[in-house]
Amino acid sequence: MFAHNKRLQYTVRVNEPNPGLANLMLEQFGGPQGELAAACRYFTQALAEDDPGRKDMLFDIATEELSHLEVIGNIVVMLNKGAKGRMAEGVDSEGDLYRSITGAGNDSHLTQVLYGGGAPLVNSAGVPFTAAYVDTIGEPTADLRSNIAAEARAKIVYERLINLTDDPGVKEALGFLMTREIAHQKSFEKALYAIEPNFPPGKNQGDPRFASVYFNMSRGEGEMRGAWNQGEDWEFVTDRDQQAAVDGGDGDASVRLSAQEMELLKTAAARTASDPAADPMTGAELGLAGAAKRSKPH
Amino acid sequence: MFAHNKRLQYTVRVNEPNPGLANLMLEQFGGPQGELAAACRYFTQALAEDDPGRKDMLFDIATEELSHLEVIGNIVVMLNKGAKGRMAEGVDSEGDLYRSITGAGNDSHLTQVLYGGGAPLVNSAGVPFTAAYVDTIGEPTADLRSNIAAEARAKIVYERLINLTDDPGVKEALGFLMTREIAHQKSFEKALYAIEPNFPPGKNQGDPRFASVYFNMSRGEGEMRGAWNQGEDWEFVTDRDQQAAVDGGDGDASVRLSAQEMELLKTAAARTASDPAADPMTGAELGLAGAAKRSKPH
Amino acid sequence: MFAHNKRLQYTVRVNEPNPGLANLMLEQFGGPQGELAAACRYFTQALAEDDPGRKDMLFDIATEELSHLEVIGNIVVMLNKGAKGRMAEGVDSEGDLYRSITGAGNDSHLTQVLYGGGAPLVNSAGVPFTAAYVDTIGEPTADLRSNIAAEARAKIVYERLINLTDDPGVKEALGFLMTREIAHQKSFEKALYAIEPNFPPGKNQGDPRFASVYFNMSRGEGEMRGAWNQGEDWEFVTDRDQQAAVDGGDGDASVRLSAQEMELLKTAAARTASDPAADPMTGAELGLAGAAKRSKPH
């Protein structure tokens, strides 16, 4: 069960309204690397998790992310406060209101016209939050790696947002949120390595014939080697012929069909057969300038 | 520039058509953990990457993922081959065709009715591929972690698909694809750790006051400690009061508004003020059974 | 700030696993009328609300909806428990696992193959949750009506789910959740009518010429009158001519353009002008059977 305490996890002191900046902050409210995505990710993992330690940790962090969602949401709302009143009362001369909306830049017009100066669950381009951002798949050695990566991404977006404002109160609150992503990443790292072994993820080992091969698929000036494809662990395959049909087969796809199925496919193929000998006149040719003088075929 | 070789990277030998199984395979064709998502992830990173080694590696692996997309796509197409002919020619008695579509189960009806037995870029529930799955953000210490996680997730989904079929040719090709995810994860791991330092990701360090705090936000029977929240690295905060307003402020959100902005907000608030003393009759009460005998107020 | 208590708001006792039923339950987890949609709706309203009474109420109910999300999520997880183990370990013979996945019906295959038997934020067709479901617009006289409607819809979907199962523990927990939607609707009704006046919503009155007109746009057998279009409040307009151009103008659309703009539009129109006198041969005619003997125009 969740409970709510009216004090924020971090005090939000915004210097002055700025709907353009508010719009950028939405990235961490309803965006792909934002706090709702994080809360959803950990909450869904917590529900299905059977390991007691991880389950506890996932609920702890999911709950904190909800609290962060509230902090970033309050930053958005404070930055939009002036716009909200103007939009609700519409008392400016119309030109002024239009200019205030257009002048703030980026997609802040959406926040004002559609959302009335609130904090909508969209990203900074106005794209609604989607659970397609949530990559939980229900296997801890994969999900914990997803969490580590998600925290790293969120840290970066906070870092970018911090660089965009000189409002000290906003910087401070964002700094807190950014730091917590670092702390969460550390927890998820510990939890991943407390599973032993955790690589390869899941239950099955890979096929040893292919687990240490590096296919050099991109060729030309600029090729480089590094630990990711050289060293005793790696077999480096650069010959195009050895990259194709690595099983030693013909590299073709086949299926065994019943006689009736084959018959039907043949019929369909015949009906739509392409005549390689034809050089048919086409619609494009009809459409060329000067192709005129043509007439209907009857 | 890309080039195409008509031999597959791995030969696909399907035993017999099975549109239900084909539908499940779509998960790795157009699904969130599938090969198109992988190719898009690495390709977009490769484009923007300035480090020559990583750029080369990302193009290598993006190109291989496209080749995997072709392998899994061929598996889908072979499993759908029988259905394709039946759908194109429609020669069964209608009841038979309807039963064959409905009987295959899951969402294979979509593949047949809308996509004609081909390999559409949807997941196994028929949800179209979306680039919302692609979590590239343009910072290598985050993106490489995303890649590691993505490979781990893809490995798991292949493992599940392998467990679902006893067609030896399908199992074998899926085994190859699964193994390559392991190999790619290894490459991305090497590339991540070849950046030093890579933690915390990005440029800014966290605020030392909050970087090693663990907030115990979920309480009750079932709490556990582990390396993720105990040890000398961690400050463990379980007191609700110490979890709120951790900056020492009042935990409130505020913004400095101009006099005119305040005035407008006051006007808007007055217009929509809630009267806490009222106990108004409501629409719901009007709608209760027996609330009748009511009449219009004029 | 949010806090989490490990006890659920309502105890969940599931009689036996049933992944097909689990899939239907997702409707109230990640579906349009589900608990995440509700929590997001009230939480975003709470953030932007300036009226202290409504703000408090919205946080209360948003928090309870998160607690309901946890209850329905646990129902899903319990119903999927058997499937989760089978999928994670893959120890059945493959035919068995495939049959167990396919046999459960509906979209439960997705929950198993992609989500490993967890509780994903999708609806019962596997469509990911989207904030497009959240209709908060930041004006209380509209938002409260949206909330009343949302509670009514959620109540109905719970009623349908209750009718679908005979597992007494599931029925009981769903009954609790359904009842809470009724209670929430009552609260939102009170809050709406505690604003006076609240109709028409917003600040502006309508144009009295059009506010009580009913346009009878659909004609033919089956027309009926009722309080929604008859009585002294209504002017009933059934004449097609009086339905069009109700302002008394010509019913056309116009804009004043500069000379240069007009010139450009004329040029574009000339370039793509349709010749009404032509009877051109078309691509379709080229494509007709027997249209043959045609040749390229050079």
Next chain:
Amino acid sequence: MFAHNKRLQYTVRVNEPNPGLANLMLEQFGGPQGELAAACRYFTQALAEDDPGRKDMLFDIATEELSHLEVIGNIVVMLNKGAKGRMAEGVDSEGDLYRSITGAGNDSHLTQVLYGGGAPLVNSAGVPFTAAYVDTIGEPTADLRSNIAAEARAKIVYERLINLTDDPGVKEALGFLMTREIAHQKSFEKALYAIEPNFPPGKNQGDPRFASVYFNMSRGEGEMRGAWNQGEDWEFVTDRDQQAAVDGGDGDASVRLSAQEMELLKTAAARTASDPAADPMTGAELGLAGAAKRSKPH
């Protein structure tokens, strides 16, 4: 069957082109509160409705909303007229065309570059219309409430748009459209209350133990009481312990599993068990600056 009359329902007289304003108007063309959403909502309800009076009303209003879609679409097209010609002919010097596109602000660049100055079915941020906005669920006591709320929201967005322009022809047409939302809301209200009883919606009554309880889930400074949670109708529960496990159970989730299912879950749990005693070295630690001098473990 639908028929079309070339006269608009309301004459559209636009003073001068303004692609930035056109973009804002898209909110009511392809946005969530727009006319296509409204038409789709009522049309789908009309189709499935069996009550003759409501069916007639729903077709009347759906048809009028299509006519409104045409009016707002014409406003968009007229405001874009200048941009359309410039884009089609591309005769400005390039800098001019780029500046005209960029200078209009908000997302009008999309309307021009992708849609050629037409009226696309997107909202003002360029997000394509989605039927996820349509909340019809097929139960009139819920759907009519959804309609009431939808009309209220649409009225507000029109009010905002009216406040944004000083073009008298645009204001006038928007004023008509706004007023019609008020009239429609009145019709839907009448239709809702002509069903008796209509509360609670649907067939089942709630569980009397929970239908009048208010859970005070959000605590701290700022709590308020009002008709929504006080009075003889309400039981106000503020004690956290009484908010959890309100059924009197243990607040836990459980399911009865077969022996085989339990065995598999145990195996899976063992494989991914977290060792709470471990303090493993992690990837993050490897990635710290100065963690160097580390070497591979062989």
Next chain:
Amino acid sequence: MFAHNKRLQYTVRVNEPNPGLANLMLEQFGGPQGELAAACRYFTQALAEDDPGRKDMLFDIATEELSHLEVIGNIVVMLNKGAKGRMAEGVDSEGDLYRSITGAGNDSHLTQVLYGGGAPLVNSAGVPFTAAYVDTIGEPTADLRSNIAAEARAKIVYERLINLTDDPGVKEALGFLMTREIAHQKSFEKALYAIEPNFPPGKNQGDPRFASVYFNMSRGEGEMRGAWNQGEDWEFVTDRDQQAAVDGGDGDASVRLSAQEMELLKTAAARTASDPAADPMTGAELGLAGAAKRSKPH
């Protein structure tokens, strides 16, 4: 302005309810090739069209597509009629209702549980209609080709649906709808070729160096020639070297940067430089079984 006539364009006589078939029919109601997509396509083109003949035609056909939407919607509603009553009243024993929902197959559970047996604007997999299906771009020589293709696709999906049922009334109504797609394609073909020239679409001619080149990018067994790449019109380029950097340049991408921009990029590159000489220990190696005995680095 639109008007509605209560008679359908084609009488719908359904033999008996069949919610599984109803679900398949949704493909042409809210699916990508369905009637709403068609109506939206032509309606948006009609609005922006300045050529009087095409504008008239587009409104004619858009209006007819809305009438078709009504016909297919009624087919869906009739096929769902039985399910609707069962779901609304929930009087079956629960097992029966669950079985009836699950037994119908495909995604009909969604139509019943979420939409109450109505006609929702989703495709047969339950994916909500999106205006991303609408490919209007505001240039008639492109849009008419899009319309021709859309009619062709819709014709095919109707053909498939006709093959799926033996209900004579359904077959007959679908046959009408399919035939109208053919008629519409003919009209759009005529309208395209009534513009002269219409190829290449738009205003600019292509670069003659590249307009008749065919790049043979896919090589290996199975290559074929045909009118699409052979004949006097075509230059066939099969040499990989001649396929790359066809402008004669170095095939590289470059941009002129300011000194400050270069400096910043160098700094960023240095910070995230990959050390090609390193063979770092990685997280994956830490995670290998038996990698144990490792300890934290302090």
Next chain:
Amino acid sequence: MFAHNKRLQYTVRVNEPNPGLANLMLEQFGGPQGELAAACRYFTQALAEDDPGRKDMLFDIATEELSHLEVIGNIVVMLNKGAKGRMAEGVDSEGDLYRSITGAGNDSHLTQVLYGGGAPLVNSAGVPFTAAYVDTIGEPTADLRSNIAAEARAKIVYERLINLTDDPGVKEALGFLMTREIAHQKSFEKALYAIEPNFPPGKNQGDPRFASVYFNMSRGEGEMRGAWNQGEDWEFVTDRDQQAAVDGGDGDASVRLSAQEMELLKTAAARTASDPAADPMTGAELGLAGAAKRSKPH
């Protein structure tokens, strides 16, 4: 199998960074008419195609589109190069960075804040690529028409982009890409007409009663005739009565129900029956100003 060559298909020489222009270019990277959509369209068709000539052609062109995706992606990356360094290092004073992001206009803020100055798979409004853009349905006579139309649309968007910039290197590369769309359209036209007959698409002929009828559904000033609805091929139906129920039936929808089904529907109808005689008081009336002095009904 795919292979990658580090030389681009066309050399990209960008004069100077311009993140606003970069954002517009995204339209052809991740937008609906862009290169990823094209590659996906042809690749999925190639996989399922059984005709050897078309299969070869589709792989050729799909591979070239991937190579175009790389070209346009490099244009985006070069135009964003300056922004990337600024964002990564964040060394400007904050005001400067904010201004540089906001000043570039359109949605370039998204590319910078969320994507770090890379090339994300979104359109110019920031909407993620979706496979809903890919209209492959698995029937060549429809798919080839879709391809022809898609090339026409892409050609137009390139033409618009070319008109927007005066950077000669960008214009030149875009000119190449535009020209290739023309060449591809020519190939697809040839391939379509090499199937004979190809109209009507698919297997079934239309119903001759309806295949040459034109329903004049939109009436009023502005009606025109042309080859699309006049001539000996067309029967022109303008009488509204002849447009409805064209089968000669009653224009109604019906289904045969079992007695039990009818009973349930009657029960449901009775429960939600609308009383046409009532003039109930409504929530809206309660909400009117001055409706006060009302009290609760007990």
